[in-house]
Amino acid sequence: MSARFTLKQLRYFVVAGENSSVTKAAELLHVSQPSISSAIQQLEESTGLQLFVRHHAQGLSLTPQGWQFFYKAKSLLNEADGLSQFAHTLGTEISGSLSLVGFPTFTSLIMPTVLKEYVGKYPAVNVECDEKHQQEIIKGLINGKYEFAITYDMQLPESIDFIPLITLPPYAVVSTDHPLAGRSSLSIHELAGHAMVMLDWPMSREYFLSLFISQGIDPNISYNAQSLGMVRGMVANGIGYSLFNTPVHSNVALDGTKFLSIPLEEDLMPLTMGVAKLAQSNLTPAGSAFVDELEHFAKQILSPANHEKLKKVV
Amino acid sequence: MSARFTLKQLRYFVVAGENSSVTKAAELLHVSQPSISSAIQQLEESTGLQLFVRHHAQGLSLTPQGWQFFYKAKSLLNEADGLSQFAHTLGTEISGSLSLVGFPTFTSLIMPTVLKEYVGKYPAVNVECDEKHQQEIIKGLINGKYEFAITYDMQLPESIDFIPLITLPPYAVVSTDHPLAGRSSLSIHELAGHAMVMLDWPMSREYFLSLFISQGIDPNISYNAQSLGMVRGMVANGIGYSLFNTPVHSNVALDGTKFLSIPLEEDLMPLTMGVAKLAQSNLTPAGSAFVDELEHFAKQILSPANHEKLKKVV
DNA sequence: TACACTGAATAAATTTTACTGATTCATCCT
DNA sequence: AGGATGAATCAGTAAAATTTATTCAGTGTA
Numbered sequence: 248m249s250a251r252f253t254l255k256q257l258r259y260f261v262v263a264g265e266n267s268s269v270t271k272a273a274e275l276l277h278v279s280q281p282s283i284s285s286a287i288q289q290l291e292e293s294t295g296l297q298l299f300v301r302h303h304a305q306g307l308s309l310t311p312q313g314w315q316f317f318y319k320a321k322s323l324l325n326e327a328d329g330l331s332q333f334a335h336t337l338g339t340e341i342s343g344s345l346s347l348v349g350f351p352t353f354t355s356l357i358m359p360t361v362l363k364e365y366v367g368k369y370p371a372v373n374v375e376c377d378e379k380h381q382q383e384i385i386k387g388l389i390n391g392k393y394e395f396a397i398t399y400d401m402q403l404p405e406s407i408d409f410i411p412l413i414t415l416p417p418y419a420v421v422s423t424d425h426p427l428a429g430r431s432s433l434s435i436h437e438l439a440g441h442a443m444v445m446l447d448w449p450m451s452r453e454y455f456l457s458l459f460i461s462q463g464i465d466p467n468i469s470y471n472a473q474s475l476g477m478v479r480g481m482v483a484n485g486i487g488y489s490l491f492n493t494p495v496h497s498n499v500a501l502d503g504t505k506f507l508s509i510p511l512e513e514d515l516m517p518l519t520m521g522v523a524k525l526a527q528s529n530l531t532p533a534g535s536a537f538v539d540e541l542e543h544f545a546k547q548i549l550s551p552a553n554h555e556k557l558k559k560v561v
Numbered sequence: 562m563s564a565r566f567t568l569k570q571l572r573y574f575v576v577a578g579e580n581s582s583v584t585k586a587a588e589l590l591h592v593s594q595p596s597i598s599s600a601i602q603q604l605e606e607s608t609g610l611q612l613f614v615r616h617h618a619q620g621l622s623l624t625p626q627g628w629q630f631f632y633k634a635k636s637l638l639n640e641a642d643g644l645s646q647f648a649h650t651l652g653t654e655i656s657g658s659l660s661l662v663g664f665p666t667f668t669s670l671i672m673p674t675v676l677k678e679y680v681g682k683y684p685a686v687n688v689e690c691d692e693k694h695q696q697e698i699i700k701g702l703i704n705g706k707y708e709f710a711i712t713y714d715m716q717l718p719e720s721i722d723f724i725p726l727i728t729l730p731p732y733a734v735v736s737t738d739h740p741l742a743g744r745s746s747l748s749i750h751e752l753a754g755h756a757m758v759m760l761d762w763p764m765s766r767e768y769f770l771s772l773f774i775s776q777g778i779d780p781n782i783s784y785n786a787q788s789l790g791m792v793r794g795m796v797a798n799g800i801g802y803s804l805f806n807t808p809v810h811s812n813v814a815l816d817g818t819k820f821l822s823i824p825l826e827e828d829l830m831p832l833t834m835g836v837a838k839l840a841q842s843n844l845t846p847a848g849s850a851f852v853d854e855l856e857h858f859a860k861q862i863l864s865p866a867n868h869e870k871l872k873k874v875v
Numbered sequence: 876t877a878c879a880c881t882g883a884a885t886a887a888a889t890t891t892t893a894c895t896g897a898t899t900c901a902t903c904c905t
Numbered sequence: 906a907g908g909a910t911g912a913a914t915c916a917g918t919a920a921a922a923t924t925t926a927t928t929c930a931g932t933g934t935a
Contacts, residue, residue: 249572250641250644258563268882269884270883278922279923280883280884281885284883285922288884294648294651294652295648300842304882305932306881308703309705311660311848312652316651330630330633331565389622390581393625583912594895617900617912618904618909
C-alpha cells in the first residue's frame with residue numbers, strides 16, 4: 248500500500264493551512280493560486296477527509312480533522328527535508344558511516360593507528376572495518392558493502408582501481424635456534440632446502456610460492472598454517488622457517504617463544520599494499536579523508552627517520 | 562529549504578535497490594524500465610550522490626552512500642504510508658482525537674456522564690472538552706478548533722447547524738427563608754417585585770432579561786454574579802431569587818447553605834440545548850459517535866421514568 | 876440596497892513532466 | 906565469436922501541473 252499523495256501537495260496544503268489562505272500560500276510558494284487550490288482538492292480527494300472549511304471572501308480554516316492531518320503532514324515534510332539534508336551532508340561533509348575492509352595481515356597492523364587518528368579528527372563518522380580475504384574483498388567492493396579496501400594489488404579485476412601506498416618485499420623468519428639464525432641476510436635458494444611453514448591463505452600461498460617459482464625452485468613445505476598466529480608459533484618452535492611480507496613489530500609468538508626476521512638477498516617481487524575501490528564509484532568525503540589519512544601514514548612509514556625503525560623490525 | 566525529490570522517485574529507487582535490478586523493479590511496480598531508470602537518475606542528480614554502481618549485463622548494486630540513503634528513504638516511505646493510513650483511519654474509524662466545547666452551565670452537568678460512557682466504548686479516541694461562552698464557541702467552530710459544540714440555539718449564525726437535544730424551561734430558585742419559599746409554583750410577575758441575582762454572562766443575561774421583557778416587566782436586579790457558584794451562594798444566602806434553566810442536582814451552595822427550586826406558571830420561552838456544528842463540515846466517525854451518545858443521553862433524560870426525577874430536581 | 880472588494884473555485888490553454896516502445900550499447904556467459 | 910542480459914538512450918505520446926483569465930459567493934461600506 249503506497250501513499251496516494253505527493254510531497255508537493257502536502258507542502259502546498261501545509262502552507263495554506265498555516266496561513267489560512269490559498270492566495271497567501273501561493274505568494275509564499277511562488278506559484279499561482281489555482282495550483283494551491285487544486286493541490287488541496289487532490290489531497291481531500293485522496294485522503295477522503297474534509298481538510299478545510301471555506302469562508303467566502305475571507306480565506307479558509309482547517310477543520311478538526313484537517314488539523315490532525317496538518318500536524319502529521321508537517322512532520323512528514325520535516326523528515327523529507329531531513330533526508331534531503333542528509334543526502335547533501337553525505338555528499339559534501341565528512342560524516343555518516345564509512346564501511347571498510349582490509350586484508351587480514353596488515354589491517355590489524357595499520358588500522359589501529361590510522362583509525363585512532365581518524366576518529367579523533369572526524370568524530371562525526373562512524374567507521375566499520377572488516378577483515379576479509381581477497382575474493383571477499385572484491386565481492387564486497389562490487390556489491391557496495393565496502394567503500395574501499397586496504398589490500399594488495401593482486402587478482403583485482405579491471406573494474407577496480409588501485410592506489411599504491413607502500414611496497415613490501417618479502418623477508419624470512421626463523422626460530423632463534425634455527426641453523427640459519429645467525430645470518431644477517433639469506434638467499435631464497437638456501438631456504439629452499441629447509442622445512443617451511445606456509446601461510447595457507449588463498450592469495451598469500453600463491454604469492455609466496457611464486458617467489459620460489461621465479462627462481463626455478465620449490466619450497467619444502469612442512470606445515471600449512473591456517474592463521475598468522477599459527478605461523479608465528481610454528482616458526483618460533485622450530486617447525487620450519489617462513490616468509491613474511493608485512494612488517495611485524497613483535498618477534499614473539501603467542502606462547503612466548505621468539506623468532507628472528509632476516510632480509511632476503513634476491514630482488515624478489517614485492518607486494519604493493521594500497522587502497523582498492525570501484526573505478527566507477529566516487530569516494531564520499533568521509534572515505535576520501537580516510538584515504539588521505541592512509542597516505543599520510545604510508546609517507547610517514549617511508550620517511551628516512553622511520554626507515555631505520557622499519558628495517559630493524561623487519 | 563524543501564526536498565527536491567518526490568515520493569515516487571524514492572519508491573522506484575528503493576524497489577530497484579532491494580532487487581538490485583531496474584528491470585525487476587519495473588515489473589514489480591508495473592511501469593516500464595526507463596521510468597525506473599530515469600527516476601534513479603533524477604534522484605542521483607538531486608541528491609548529488611552516486612546511489613548505484615551499474616554492472617553491465619547483470620543489474621546494479623547500491624554504493625555505500627546509496628545504502629545509507631536507501632535506509633532513510635525507505636523509512637520516509639514508511640512514514641508516508643503511515644500518514645496515508647492515518648488519514649484513512651481518521652475518515653472511517655472511531656479514533657484519533659476529538660475536540661469539543663460546551664456552554665459552561667451544562668457542560669459540567671452532562672459531560673461527565675456522557676464522556677464516561679464514550680471513552681469506555683471508544684478508548685481509541687482522545688477527547689478534549691473546553692467550556693466557553695457563546696461567542697468563543699462560534700469562533701472555535703468556525704476556525705476549526707472544535708468539531709462541534711454543546712450549547713443553546715441562540716445567536717448562532719447561518720453557517721452553523723443546530724441539532725436540538727433537550728428543551729429546558731426556566732424556573733426560579735430562592736433561599737429556604739425567602740418569602741416565596743413555600744410556594745409550589747410562581748408567576749414571573751410576582752418575582753419581578755423581589756430582588757434578583759442575575760448571572761452576568763453574555764448570552765444568559767440577555768435570555769433571562771428577555772423573559773421579563775416578554776411579559777412587559779423589568780426585573781429588580783440586586784446583584785450581578787460572574788459565576789454559577791456565586792449565584793447559588795447569593796441565592797442561598799437570601800440576597801435575592803434567581804432564574805435557572807439547567808437542571809441542578811444539588812440544591813446546596815458551596816458554603817453549605819440551601820436553596821429551593823420552584824417552577825414558573827407562565828409558558829416562558831424555553832432554551833433548547835443541542836449540538837452545534839459548521840454546516841459545511843462533516844463530522845468524523847469519532848464525532849458522529851459522540852453525538853449519538855449525546856442523543857441517547859437526551860432521550861434517556863426525557864423518558865417517562867426519568868421525567869419525575871428531573872421534575873423533582875427542578 | 877447597492878456596489879466595490881475579497882478570495883476561492885473553475886475553465887481553458889499551455890508548458891512541463893512522466894511514461895512507453897523501440898533501440899542501442901556494453902558486458903557476461905557459453 | 907555469438908547469443909543473452911540488462912541498463913541507458915531516444916523519440917513520441919499521454920498525463921499532470923501550472924497559468925491566466927474569469928466566475929462566483931459572500932463581506933463590508935456608503
